[in-house]
Amino acid sequence: xxxxxxxxxxxxxxxxxxxxxxxxxxxAYGLAILGTTRALEFSRDGHVRxxxxxxxxxxxxxxxxxxxxxxxIVILLGD
Amino acid sequence: MSSEIIxxxxxxxxxxxxxxxxFHDTANVVATTISTRALPPRIAVAYAxxxxxxxxxxxxxxxxxxxxxxxxxxxxxxxxxxxxxxLVGAISWNLITWYFGLPSSSSHALIGGMVGAVFVAxxxxxxxxxxxILGKVMIPALVAxxxxxxxxxxxxxxxxxxxxxxxxGPVTGGFRLGQVISGGLLALAHGTNDAxxxxxxxxxxxxxxxxxxxDNFHVPSWVVIAAAxxxxxxxxxxxxxxxxxxxxxxxxxxxxxxxxxxxxGSAVILAASHVGFPLSTTHTISGAVIGSGAAKRxxxxxxxxxxxxxxxxxxxxxxxAVIGALTYLVTRAFGTGALGPIVVSTAILAxxxxxxxxxxxxxxxxxxxxx
Numbered sequence: 001x002x003x004x005x006x007x008x009x010x011x012x013x014x015x016x017x018x019x020x021x022x023x024x025x026x027x028a029y030g031l032a033i034l035g036t037t038r039a040l041e042f043s044r045d046g047h048v049r050x051x052x053x054x055x056x057x058x059x060x061x062x063x064x065x066x067x068x069x070x071x072x073i074v075i076l077l078g079d
Numbered sequence: 080m081s082s083e084i085i086x087x088x089x090x091x092x093x094x095x096x097x098x099x100x101x102f103h104d105t106a107n108v109v110a111t112t113i114s115t116r117a118l119p120p121r122i123a124v125a126y127a128x129x130x131x132x133x134x135x136x137x138x139x140x141x142x143x144x145x146x147x148x149x150x151x152x153x154x155x156x157x158x159x160x161x162x163x164x165x166l167v168g169a170i171s172w173n174l175i176t177w178y179f180g181l182p183s184s185s186s187h188a189l190i191g192g193m194v195g196a197v198f199v200a201x202x203x204x205x206x207x208x209x210x211x212i213l214g215k216v217m218i219p220a221l222v223a224x225x226x227x228x229x230x231x232x233x234x235x236x237x238x239x240x241x242x243x244x245x246x247x248g249p250v251t252g253g254f255r256l257g258q259v260i261s262g263g264l265l266a267l268a269h270g271t272n273d274a275x276x277x278x279x280x281x282x283x284x285x286x287x288x289x290x291x292x293x294d295n296f297h298v299p300s301w302v303v304i305a306a307a308x309x310x311x312x313x314x315x316x317x318x319x320x321x322x323x324x325x326x327x328x329x330x331x332x333x334x335x336x337x338x339x340x341x342x343x344g345s346a347v348i349l350a351a352s353h354v355g356f357p358l359s360t361t362h363t364i365s366g367a368v369i370g371s372g373a374a375k376r377x378x379x380x381x382x383x384x385x386x387x388x389x390x391x392x393x394x395x396x397x398x399x400a401v402i403g404a405l406t407y408l409v410t411r412a413f414g415t416g417a418l419g420p421i422v423v424s425t426a427i428l429a430x431x432x433x434x435x436x437x438x439x440x441x442x443x444x445x446x447x448x449x450x
Contacts, residue, residue, distance in 0.1 A: 006214040010354035014219070014347070015226060022230035022346035023237060026339050030241035033253035037245055069264060072349055076138045076271060 025068045031061030082288055084417035085159045088424055089284040092166045094309040097277040099173045099431075100185040101131060101313020104273060107364050108265045108314075111337035117258035126259075127266035128314040134270020135307030140355035141272050142298050145279025146286070148355075149190055149211040150197040156415040158287030161193075161200035161407055162280060163420050167427055168192030168403025172395060178434050184359035184392060188399040189276050190216055193283075195400030196407040217396075219356040223347050224366030230343035231370030238335050239375075254334035261341035268348035269360045270310065276357055277306040336371040343367035362392060 035058025042051035108131075109123040118126065152158030169185065169192035176183035194212065197205050206212070242250045281302045285291040291299070332340070344360065344367040351358045406423060413419030 005209045006218050007354070010356070011219065011222060013354060014350040014356065015222070017350040017353075018226055018343075018346040019230055019233075021350070022227075022343040023234050025346065026234040026342040027237045027241065029257050029338065029342075030238045033250055033257075034241050034245065037242075037249045037253070040249075069260075073137065073267075076349060076353055 021068060021072060025065055028061045028064040028068065032058050032065060033061075035059070035061055081416045082156055082159060085156060085163065085420055086284060086288045086290070088417065088420040089159060089163050089166065090281055090305075092163060092170070092420075092424060092427075093277050093281045093284070094305055096166050096170050096173070096185075096189065096280075097274065097306050097309035098313035098316070099170055099177070100189075100273055100277070101128070101310040102316050103173050103177050103183070103313075104185045104269065104359070104361055107361050108269050109262060111332065111340050111364070111368060112258050112262040114332060115255060115258060115334045115337040117255040117262065117334060117337065123262065124315060126263060127269075128311045130263050130266035131270040131274065131314050132307045132311035134267040135274035135278075135310060136303060137267070137271045138352050139275065139278070139298050139303075141275035141352055141357050142278040142282065143296065144215055144355040144357055145190070145276050146282040146298075147296060148215055149207060150193050150201075150283075151205050151207070152197060152201060152283060152287045153205075154287055154289045154293070157200055157411075159284060160410050160415065160419065161196045162284045162287060163423070164196030164200070164407030164410055165189070165193035165403045166280060167406040167410075167423060168195055168399045168401075170427060170431070171402045171406070172399040174431050174434055176395075178438055183395050184220075184361050186273060186276055186357050186359040187216070187220065187392070187395040189280065190357065191396040191399030192403030192406075193280065194396075195403035198400070199404040199407050200411070215356060219351060219358060220362060223351060223356075223358045224362040227343050227347045227363045227366035228370035228373075230346060231340050231367035232374035234339035234343055235336055235371040235374045238339055242335070251334045254338045257338045258334060258341060261338050261345065264345040265341045265348070265360070265364065266314075268345045268352065270307065271352040272348050272358055273360060274306045274310045275352070277309065278302050279357075281306065332368070332372060336368075336375065340364065340367040340371040343370065 035054045035056070038054035039051045039058055042048075042054060109118075109120075109127045112118050112123045113120045117123075152161055166189070169188040172183065172188040172192070173185055190212070194206055278298050282291055282296070282298050285299070285302075286293050286296075291297065341364075344364040347363050347367070348358055348360060410419035410423050413422060
């Protein structure tokens with residue numbers, strides 16, 4: 001009954017895309033903050049290896065954050 | 080000649096609606112940014128205004144849904160008057176809820192107004208209750224805030240898991256910076272969904288006038304530019320009372336919560352715009368804001384204010400429909416010419432000017448700016 005009224009495919013698409021993007025993008029930015037802040041702390045204390053490791057986490061997190069946003073806008077531009 | 084005058088009045092009314100949409104709705108977009116002091120209020124509003132304008136050009140799926148899937152109008156002056164009645168119903172409801180500081184949904188006001196006016200003008204067959212209103216408006220309207228609530232909650236829990244043991248200073252600074260991006264994304268998302276509704280209604284009026292053929296549906300470029308400009312100007316004009324309600328009265332939030340709420344809201348609105356569901360940023364951001372607060376601590380959310388918002392949501396569709404139907408009947412009492420729209424639009428212009436002047440004298444500026 002509901003399936004005949006609602007476009008369930010479109011509705012489910014909204015649910016999983018929003019869930020993946022909403023949680024994924026915020027988590028990626030959280031990792032960017034974690035990586036950057038920890039890298040600066042370790043760098044200040046002279047722990048070069050740990051600083052480099054956290055810097056990589058920060059860069060990867062920020063790259064994923066930006067990439068997800070750009071990807072989403074590109075998809076919308078195709079509408 | 081008479082129908083051309085009516086089209087001009089309908090387009091002008093639609094753009095005024097778009098302006099009030101920006102004025103009323105988009106303040107919700109910047110509320111979290113202002114509440115956490117990520118940006119000063121006036122800069123946040125100007126920034127949201129620009130991104131609303133840009134967002135209006137990104138997708139036309141929602142415009143197509145509003146113009147084709149909710150109601151249908153005959154290509155004659157009765158159809159044009161019905162579109163006019165629906166618009167005035169939506170504007171009136173927006174003004175009433177704005178005046179009393181109640182968050183509402185401009186989108187549902189517009190759809191409610193159109194449904195009420197078209198139902199009275201063209202009969203029940205012209206309103207697509209099942210696939211249109213239920214399938215593309217009401218069910219997504221229930222799903223969107225619930226989804227935003229869940230995503231906002233999960234996102235903040237994930238964020239606290241990642242950064243919870245770190246010193247608050249740099250983390251807060253980082254999330255305030257992030258809010259500049261997530262707030263911008265939310266404004267962009269608003270443009271992709273809300274500006275489209277006005278484009279859809281103007282296109283519906285052009286179909287009723289025979290300017291756009293029903294079997295060759297397209298949104299003319301001038302409609303896109305005009306709607307984008309109107310919503311951007313409306314956003315800039317502000318809506319301080321709504322900002323205060325959404326940003327701090329629902330719950331006091333930190334920068335991470337603001338970021339999570341905006342990220343969740345943007346994700347839901349952009350995903351819905353992609354498939355053509357006409358959502359409301361008000362519904363969605365409210366769900367996300369409450370979700371991000373409830374995940375941290377249930378008592379942090381002022382549920383009374385959240386309850387008031389729910390009541391306003393429930394009232395929006397039927398109230399706008401009633402006002403839309405009444406407006407159509409009043410307009411039609413002057414015949415099918417341009418006199419009815421001229422009289423009614425003059426009255427609504429005078430009424431809205433009075434309300435705006437009266438409210439502006441009492442509103443002032445939000446605390447975040449003055450402190």
